[in-house]
Structure formats: C-alpha cells, structure tokens
Amino acid sequence: MNILLEAVGLNKKFNGNTTVLNNVCLKIRRGGIAALIGESGGGKTTLCRVFTGLEKASSGKVLFKGKELGTLRGRSFDDCASLQYIFQDPYAALEEESTVSSVLQEPVNMCSRRGRDYMPPQEALTWAGLAGAAFLGRKIKTLSGGQRQRVSLARSLITRPDLIIADECTAMLDAQAAAEIGRIFKKLNQKLGLSFLIVTHDAQFLYQVVDYIYVLHEGAIVEAGPKDRVLNIPSAGYTREYMESMWEIEGGGLIEQDHLCQPQ
Amino acid sequence: MFVSASDLHVLNTVLPEETFNSFKEYYAPEKPVAEQLAIYIKNLVRFDLGSSFYYKMPVAEIIAGRIGWTLLLSFVSISISALLGIPMGLNAARRGGRGGKYLLSCFMALQSLPVFVLAIVFQLLFCFKFHIFPSGGAYTLGMNANIIDLSVDVVKHSVLPVIILVLVELPPIFSLTYNVCARTKEEPYVEMARYFNLSDRLIKFKYVLKNSLPEILSKMNIQFLYAISGILFVEVVFSYPGIGTLLKVAASSRDYPLLQGILLITGFYGVVINLIFELIIKKVNPRF
Amino acid sequence: MSKKIANKAAWAIVITMLSVGAFYPFISPYNAADFSFRPLMDPSTAHLLGTDEMGHDLLSMLLAGFRITLTIALAAALISTFIGTVLAVACAYYKNWVDTVIVKLTELFIIVPEIVVLLFFAVLAKPGVYNTILAIALFSWSKVARIIRAKSITAIEKEKIQYTLLLKGSIWHVLIKMWRELYPAVATMFIFQCSKAAVYESTLAFFGIGDPLAITWGRMIRTALNYEGIFTGGAYLWYLLPPIACVCIFVVALSVLAYDFERE
Numbered sequence: 173m174n175i176l177l178e179a180v181g182l183n184k185k186f187n188g189n190t191t192v193l194n195n196v197c198l199k200i201r202r203g204g205i206a207a208l209i210g211e212s213g214g215g216k217t218t219l220c221r222v223f224t225g226l227e228k229a230s231s232g233k234v235l236f237k238g239k240e241l242g243t244l245r246g247r248s249f250d251d252c253a254s255l256q257y258i259f260q261d262p263y264a265a266l267e268e269e270s271t272v273s274s275v276l277q278e279p280v281n282m283c284s285r286r287g288r289d290y291m292p293p294q295e296a297l298t299w300a301g302l303a304g305a306a307f308l309g310r311k312i313k314t315l316s317g318g319q320r321q322r323v324s325l326a327r328s329l330i331t332r333p334d335l336i337i338a339d340e341c342t343a344m345l346d347a348q349a350a351a352e353i354g355r356i357f358k359k360l361n362q363k364l365g366l367s368f369l370i371v372t373h374d375a376q377f378l379y380q381v382v383d384y385i386y387v388l389h390e391g392a393i394v395e396a397g398p399k400d401r402v403l404n405i406p407s408a409g410y411t412r413e414y415m416e417s418m419w420e421i422e423g424g425g426l427i428e429q430d431h432l433c434q435p436q
Numbered sequence: 437m438f439v440s441a442s443d444l445h446v447l448n449t450v451l452p453e454e455t456f457n458s459f460k461e462y463y464a465p466e467k468p469v470a471e472q473l474a475i476y477i478k479n480l481v482r483f484d485l486g487s488s489f490y491y492k493m494p495v496a497e498i499i500a501g502r503i504g505w506t507l508l509l510s511f512v513s514i515s516i517s518a519l520l521g522i523p524m525g526l527n528a529a530r531r532g533g534r535g536g537k538y539l540l541s542c543f544m545a546l547q548s549l550p551v552f553v554l555a556i557v558f559q560l561l562f563c564f565k566f567h568i569f570p571s572g573g574a575y576t577l578g579m580n581a582n583i584i585d586l587s588v589d590v591v592k593h594s595v596l597p598v599i600i601l602v603l604v605e606l607p608p609i610f611s612l613t614y615n616v617c618a619r620t621k622e623e624p625y626v627e628m629a630r631y632f633n634l635s636d637r638l639i640k641f642k643y644v645l646k647n648s649l650p651e652i653l654s655k656m657n658i659q660f661l662y663a664i665s666g667i668l669f670v671e672v673v674f675s676y677p678g679i680g681t682l683l684k685v686a687a688s689s690r691d692y693p694l695l696q697g698i699l700l701i702t703g704f705y706g707v708v709i710n711l712i713f714e715l716i717i718k719k720v721n722p723r724f
Numbered sequence: 725m726s727k728k729i730a731n732k733a734a735w736a737i738v739i740t741m742l743s744v745g746a747f748y749p750f751i752s753p754y755n756a757a758d759f760s761f762r763p764l765m766d767p768s769t770a771h772l773l774g775t776d777e778m779g780h781d782l783l784s785m786l787l788a789g790f791r792i793t794l795t796i797a798l799a800a801a802l803i804s805t806f807i808g809t810v811l812a813v814a815c816a817y818y819k820n821w822v823d824t825v826i827v828k829l830t831e832l833f834i835i836v837p838e839i840v841v842l843l844f845f846a847v848l849a850k851p852g853v854y855n856t857i858l859a860i861a862l863f864s865w866s867k868v869a870r871i872i873r874a875k876s877i878t879a880i881e882k883e884k885i886q887y888t889l890l891l892k893g894s895i896w897h898v899l900i901k902m903w904r905e906l907y908p909a910v911a912t913m914f915i916f917q918c919s920k921a922a923v924y925e926s927t928l929a930f931f932g933i934g935d936p937l938a939i940t941w942g943r944m945i946r947t948a949l950n951y952e953g954i955f956t957g958g959a960y961l962w963y964l965l966p967p968i969a970c971v972c973i974f975v976v977a978l979s980v981l982a983y984d985f986e987r988e
Contacts, residue, residue: 224890249892257890259883267884267904282891331891541983548979550923552930553968556949560964564955658834665837669927683840687847688932699836699844706835 174202175238176335176367177223177255182232184218184391192218193229194391200335205361205368205381207399209414210388216371217260219388220339223369224257237334249286253279253331258338262320262345266312272297272323273308279330291330299364300326301356318349325356335367342374350374354381378403387411485700486693490685495697498682503701505574506678509594510667513601514660521606522652525613529621530640536614543607551666555600555673562596569596572675597670604666608659613652620648649720657713661706734980741974745790754781756788756939764959773962777951786966788939794974796857796925796940801917803861808868809910810895813902815869816876817895826869833866839927846933856934860924868913872906879905912982919978926971941967 177200184193192215200206208216221227223234225244234241236255241247259265266275276293283290291299297307300322312320321341328336338357342350354377360366370377378385378399385402387395389410395402406412479486485495528536546554563571570576575589620626626643671680679698686694744751753772754761759779767774773782815823833841842863849855879885879902888901928934929942936943948954948964 226886226890244889244892247892252890252892257887259887261883265883265887267901269904278888279891282893282897327887544979544983545976548919548923548975549972550926550975552927553945553971556945556964556968560955560960661834662837665839668840669930672931683843684931687843690847692847695844695847699840702840703836710835 175199176202176236177369178235179219179223180233180235182219182222182234183230184215184222184227185230192391193222196232196388196391196393198386198393198396200367200369201384202334202367203361203365204383205357205370206384206386207378207382208369208371208386208388209373209378211414214388215391216388217339220257220337220369220371223337224255225252249282250288253283253288254334256328256331256333256336258321258324258328258336258341260340260343262317262324262341265324266320268311268313270312271308272310272312272315275312275323276308276327276330279327283331289332291332293326293330296326296329297323299329299356299360301352302326316349317345318352321345321349321353322356325353329360333366335369337369339371340373341370342372342377347376351376357381387414480700485697488686488691488694488697490689490691490694495693498694499679499697499701502678502682504678505676506667506671506680509597509601509671509676509678510664512594513598513605513667514663516598517602517605517609518656520602521609522613524606525610526617526640526645526648528610529614529617530636530644532618532621536618540611540614543610546603547607550669551600551604552669552673554603555597555670558596558600559673569593574677593674593676597674597676600670601663601666605659605663608662609656612655612659613648616648616651616655617644620644623647650717653713653717653720657710660709660713664702664705730980731984734977734984737973737977738981741790741970741977742794744787745794748787748791752784752787754784756780756784758784766958767962773966774959776947776963782944782963782966785939785944786941786970789941789944789967789970792853792938793922793925793940793942793971796853796860797918797922797974799857800860800864800921800925801914803857804865804921805868805910805914805917807861808865808913809872809906810899811865811869812872813876813899813906814895815873816880817898827873830866830870833863838863838866839924842924843928843931843933846928851933851935853935853938856925856928856938859928860921864917864920864924868917871913872909875906875909876902915978915982919975919982922971922974922978941971945971 179196179198182193182196183191185191196215196219208219210216218227222229225241225247228243236251239251241251241255244252273293276296280290280293293308294305297303302319302322312323315323324341325336342353345353354374357368357370358381361368370382372378372382382399385395385397385399386393387402387410395407395411402411403415406415485499487494488498491498524539528539559571562568570593574593575586576593621644625647626639629639629643667678668680668683670676671678672684675681679701682694683698685691686698758781761771761775761779761781763775763777763779765771765775771781771783773786775781776785811826815826842859845863846856846859849859880889880898882905885898885901885905888897893901925934925940926942926945929940930946932946934940934943944967945964948960948967951959951963954960954964
C-alpha cells in the first residue's frame with residue numbers, strides 16, 4: 173500500500189485547554205479520493221490547515237511521502253507545491269480585480285523561479301473544464317461561483333501536485349456546479365492519478381466521487397474505511413447518527429440527483 | 437553618558453577644542469563599548485547625567501531647576517483640557533447631528549498645525565498688538581513683592597501658554613470622547629434605558645458616560661504623551677524657563693549631554709504618565 | 725456637498741503649491757540668494773513683500789522655500805511611509821518575535837515623542853537637506869507602522885493571501901499581493917506623513933537645526949523671529965506671516981485630503 177499522507181497522533185489545543193484535535197491518526201493512500209466528514213466545529217478545517225502548514229499542531233507529526241512536514245516555514249517549495257489546498261470560499265480566494273491569466277501566472281512564476289516543472293495555464297484550464305483562450309482575459313469578478321472554484325482548481329493544478337486538499341469547496345455552490353466539480357475531481361483522479369482529500373457534507377459527493385471515508389467526531393477519527401462499507405454498514409455510533417441525519421435532510425433529493433446524474 | 441568614538445568625531449568638528457577635550461576625558465570614548473556602557477549605567481543610577489557644555493553645570497541639577505515650570509504647565513493644561521473636552525465630547529455625542537461633526541473637523545485642522553506657529557500667532561496678537569498678557573518668561577524678573585502679588589504675576593504669565601496648550605490638547609480628547617460616546621449611545625442597554633423613559637440626565641451620566649469612561653481613559657494617556665512635545669514648543673516661543681527652552685538652548689549649542697538628559701527625562705515623564713493612568717483606570721473600572 | 729468643495733479646494737491648493745515649487749525660477753522676481761538690495765524695505769511694486777535685514781527679496785525667498793520645504797516633505801514622507809509599511813507587513817508575515825520587537829519600537833515612540841528623538845539625532849548629524857530628510861524619515865514611521873500593521877494582520881488572514889503563503893511566497897510577494905488591500909490606508913498615511921514632515925521640518929528649522937543655507941519656510945520664520953524689530957513695526961506682516969501662512973495652508977489642505985481618504 174502506497175501511503176501519500178500520514179498523520180501520526182496529531183493533537184491541537186486552542187488557548188491551552190480547548191481540544192480541537194485529539195490524537196488523530198490517518199493514512200491517505202496514493203491515487204485515491206478520500207473524504208473527511210463530521211459535524212461542523214469537529215476539527216475538519218483545523219486538520220486540513222495542519223496538513224497545509226497554515227496551523228501548527230500542539231503535538232504529533234505529519235508525514236508526506238514518508239518525510240516529516242513541519243510548519244509552513246520549515247517546508248521546502250516542492251513539498252508546498254505537491255500538496256495543494258483549495259479554499260472553501262471561491263469569492264475570497266481570488267482577487268476580484270485580477271484577470272484569470274494573472275491569477276494563473278502566480279504559481280507559474282513561483283515554479284519557474286524555483287525550477288519546478290509546471291503545467292501551462294491553458295492546459296490547466298482545460299482540465300478544470302474551462303476551455304477557450306478567451307477565458308484567460310476575463311476578470312474574476314465577472315465569473316460565477318462555480319467558474320471561480322474551477323479557476324482555483326486550475327491554479328492548484330499548475331504546480332503539478334500529488335495531493336489536493338479541498339475544504340468544503342462545493343459548500344457555497346449550487347448543486348449543478350458542485351456536481352461538475354465532482355466530475356472534474358474524478359476525471360483528474362483517473363487520468364492524472366491525482367489524489368484528493370475532500371472535506372464535504374454533500375451526500376452526492378460521498379456516493380459518486382469518493383473512494384474512502386474518514387469520520388471525525390469531537391476531534392478524533394471514529395471510523396475509517398472504503399466508501400461502501402462506511403456508508404452502508406456504519407460501525408461507530410456517531411457515523412450512524414450522521415448518516416441518519418444526512419438522509420433526513422437530503423434523503424429525498426439524493427434519489428432525484430441519482431436519476432439526473434446517471435446518464436453522463 | 438554613552439558616546440561612541442564616531443559621535444565624538446562629529447562633535448569634534450562643531451565644538452571648541454577646550455570643551456571637546458574635557459568631554460573626551462570624561463566619557464573616555466577610546467575604551468571598549470561595553471566598558472563605556474557600564475560607566476554610563478553606573479552614573480545613571482547615581483543620577484549623574486554628565487555635565488553640560490553650555491552651562492558648565494551638572495545636567496541633573498539644571499534639569500531639576502527647570503522641570504517644575506514644565507510640570508506646572510503640563511498639569512494645568514492637561515486638567516483643563518480633560519475637564520472641558522470630556523463634557524464637550526459627551527454633549528456633542530448625545531445631541532448628535534451636525535454640530536459635533538463640524539466641531540470635529542475644525543479641531544482636526546487645528547490639530548495638524550505646528551504648535552509653535554500657533555504660539556507665535558497668539559503671542560503676536562495678545563502680547564504685541566493688544567498688550568493683554570506679558571510676552572514671555574514665567575514671572576517678572578527682579579520683582580520684589582509679597583507672595584500674593586507674585587502668584588498673580590505667575591498666573592498672568594502662564595495664561596497664554598496654557599490657553600494654547602488647551603487648544604492643542606483639547607481636540608484629541610474631544611474627538612476621542614465623541615467617538616467612544618457616540619458608539620456607546622447605540623448600545624442596546626442605552627436604547628433600553630431610553631425606552632423606559634429615564635431622564636436624559638440619568639442616561640447621560642449613568643449609562644453613557646459611566647460605560648465610556650474606561651475606554652476613554654485607557655486611550656487618553658497616549659494623547660497626554662503627545663502633548664509633551666507641544667509643551668516644549670510653547671515654552672520656547674514664550675521663553676518660559678522650563679525643559680523646552682532648555683531643549684532649544686541645548687539644540688542650538690549642540691550641548692550633547694544636556695540633550696541626552698532631556699531625552700531621558702521626557703522618557704521618564706512618559707513612563708510616569710502611563711503608570712498614573714493605569715492606576716486611574718484600575719480605580720474607575722477594576723475589570724481592565 | 726460642502727465636503728466635496730473642501731476636498732476640491734484642498735486638491736487645488738496642494739497642486740498649486742507643488743507646481744509653484746516645481747516652476748519657481750520662472751515666477752520668482754529675483755534670485756533668492758541675492759542680498760544686494762537695500763535692507764528692510766517696506767513692500768513696494770519692485771519688492772512685493774519687501775526685503776529682510778540682510779537685503780534679500782522676501783518674495784523670492786518665500787517662493788524658493790516652496791521647493792525645498794515641499795521636497796523635504798515629499799521625500800521624507802515617501803521614505804517613512806515605505807519603512808512603516810514594510811515593517812508593518814513584516815509584523816504580519818513573520819509574527820512572533822519580529823512582531824514583538826517592532827511593536828515595542830513603536831510604543832517607544834509614543835513614550836518619547838518623535839520630535840524630541842528627531843531633534844536629538846538631527847543635532848548629531850551634519851547639517852544638510854539630505855540629513856534633514858533622513859532624520860525625519862527615520863523617526864516618524866511609528867504611526868504608519870501601527871496603522872498598517874492592524875490592516876496587514878487582517879489582510880494576511882484573507883484566503884487569497886494565504887494562497888501566496890502556501891506557495892512559500894516571500895514577504896515581497898505577500899506585500900504585492902496585499903497592496904490592493906493596503907493601498908487606501910497607505911495613501912492616507914502618505915498624505916498624513918507629508919503634513920507631519922512639513923511640520924517637523926519647520927520645527928527643526930525653528931530650533932536652528934538643519935541646513936543653515938537651505939531656504940525653507942521654517943528657517944524664514946526663525947530669522948524673522950531673531951530680527952529684533954519684528955513686532956515693533958509692521959515688518960511681521962510681510963516677513964513673519966507669509967511663511968507661517970504657507971506652512972499652515974499646506975498642512976491644513978493635506979489634513980483635509982487625508983481625512984477624506986480615511987472616510988472612503
């Protein structure tokens with residue numbers, strides 16, 4: 173089994189006593205799409221930020237390709253470039269006044285300065301489903317939320333990463349745009365062998381995109397395993413509760429979506 | 437006194453040779469820096485700030501003789517500004533409307549002017565044109581009078597400097613109070629009190645002022661620290677015999693030890709003001 | 725409505741003053757350094773503001789003062805705004821001890837007023853226009869740093885800037901990326917610093933420090949006050965008041981502009 177990212181006994185406390193992460197251990201294998209689910213405030217975003225280095229864990233370590241990752245300051249550019257992060261809010265992650273091409277130019281400049289092979293912006297945009305040279309000249313503020321999120325994705329692809337961490341990247345999009353993002357993730361996973369760690373509340377994502385699921389409850393991993401097992405025969409009490417609540421809220425819609433999305 | 441060899445080199449070009457040599461002997465710039473620093477700190481602990489070139493006297497003694505006048509000006513002007521500024525800001529905020537904003541922008545303009553320019557214009561008008569106040573000094577020299585006449589004389593000399601200082605110190609206190617009170621006025625508990633039809637007076641003092649005061653006080657110490665530079669300049673224009681006039685003499689005669697002493701004493705003043713305000717804030721509101 | 729008029733008037737004043745400073749040799753009636761005239765003349769058609777006790781034409785001196793005073797103000801403001809902004813961004817970028825040290829430094833300037841420190845160092849330096857500019861610039865950045873630091877700390881938490889951090893962007897990359905966020909505050913501070921530098925320059929000249937040869941408004945005020953007969957006749961009307969008026973108008977016009985910028 174080829175492990176890409178590994179968390180070993182991660183703890184995180186805020187202000188000395190509020191425990192956000194409680195001895196989190198998980199392994200993310202290369203070439204899969206993993207999902208992280210759990211209640212809001214359960215530490216999902218904190219865990220992602222620890223992985224990216226934006227936040228420092230109180231104890232424990234993060235291994236990436238078998239090598240220990242420190243805080244952002246201690247990481248090499250290559251580590252940063254191969255572990256990309258997509259922000260939740262597509263309206264805050266991109267500069268309103270910039271054009272698409274200048275947004276995509278930033279990682280290109282960073283890569284060429286440090287001698288890392290990069291993907292041409294045009295190609296990255298095509299992968300993200302935004303074909304057409306005319307797109308490069310568009311201002312960010314003229315784009316819809318779904319288009320912005322795909323520009324963010326294209327920006328992440330430029331550094332040719334191994335793993336993309338996406339923190340609720342579809343939470344602010346409508347169902348159609350979210351489904352489109354899911355299809356793109358799947359395609360990138362199959363064609364480029366890119367791995368993903370997705371934080372999501374979206375049932376459709378869990379059923380159609382994801383391979384593995386990790387359940388985070390009160391800062392600890394309570395269940396982990398292949399999608400079908402976790403979704404159909406949840407073993408932990410919390411996972412069962414979570415599934416039930418998800419079905420209660422989204423149950424009706426889920427079947428509808430299945431019908432709509434099947435013929436691709 | 438702590439001086440590096442390169443500083444001395446600069447002084448060498450501007451000072452007469454005799455003073456330069458005595459200076460060099462006293463401060464021993466050829467010794468290593470650490471040793472100089474040790475000597476400097478040792479002297480400082482004994483309140484030995486070196487001796488002035490210009491007055492040929494110990495710096496500490498000169499400053500001790502002058503500081504009383506500066507403290508007099510600063511405490512009188514600060515008290516008047518606070519006693520005027522806080523009620524003015526409170527009233528303007530309570531009334532709302534354009535009056536307060538208009539006053540605010542006038543004060544903004546006043547605040548940006550150099551203090552000494554303001555002092556010169558006032559001196560020109562009230563001393564030389566209308567002859568209402570004496571044009572300089574803290575008292576009439578050579579006056580042989582009883583204590584009452586002397587006090588009247590001192591007050592007469594200090595009226596104009598104090599007025600100018602109040603003009604400089606009032607605007608920041610006013611705008612601080614105005615802004616804080618205008619914000620407090622919108623708080624739910626004040627709205628509630630208004631809803632209960634409590635008297636305006638009660639709302640003003642019990643609700644708005646009482647809750648704004650800690651914040652006003654915690655920010656006001658900065659205004660007072662800024663005020664010290666104003667005091668120094670006003671003194672220069674009115675040749676008031678305080679630290680400011682001393683600073684002018686020290687600067688124009690390049691009296692390095694005296695300058696350093698003044699720098700230290702203003703720093704000390706700042707620390708003391710900070711401490712006083714911390715005590716007041718603790719008294720008014722133990723939460724802070 | 726009246727606010728708009730005040731703003732327009734302030735712009736008009738500042739632009740007029742700057743162009744007088746730029747083109748004064750063409751409008752100046754005589755050479756400012758020429759002292760061959762009869763001393764202490766009252767205003768006449770030949771000498772609109774009369775002459776001083778040395779025999780300089782006062783109007784020419786005043787016009788020459790535009791150039792040097794405004795140059796000092798602009799240059800010192802430019803440098804101090806730059807220093808303050810870079811230190812402020814460094815606070816937000818490096819955090820920890822860098823932040824602590826810079827904050828302590830700015831607090832030091834609150835306890836000991838800038839102008840006193842400035843006087844102290846200006847006395848040590850060789851008198852000259854460049855040293856005056858440097859002295860003002862080096863000791864007047866504390867307010868810029870305090871205000872821009874607060875803005876930078878909020879700005880660096882924005883997702884679009886976090887992306888640059890994730891790519892290991894240097895402090896310059898972050899500064900450029902943040903520029904759009906910081907620009908209004910930096911512009912306000914620059915105008916504010918211009919006015920402050922003009923005040924400090926005149927204060928230094930008033931204390932007799934600074935270039936004894938450079939003709940500035942501050943130096944004119946000082947020589948006027950040193951002239952014993954200034955208040956006995958009408959000499960103050962054309963000798964003392966014009967430079968005072970120039971300083972005041974410049975400073976007030978700038979503070980009107982800064983105030984308007986701040987509100988936008």
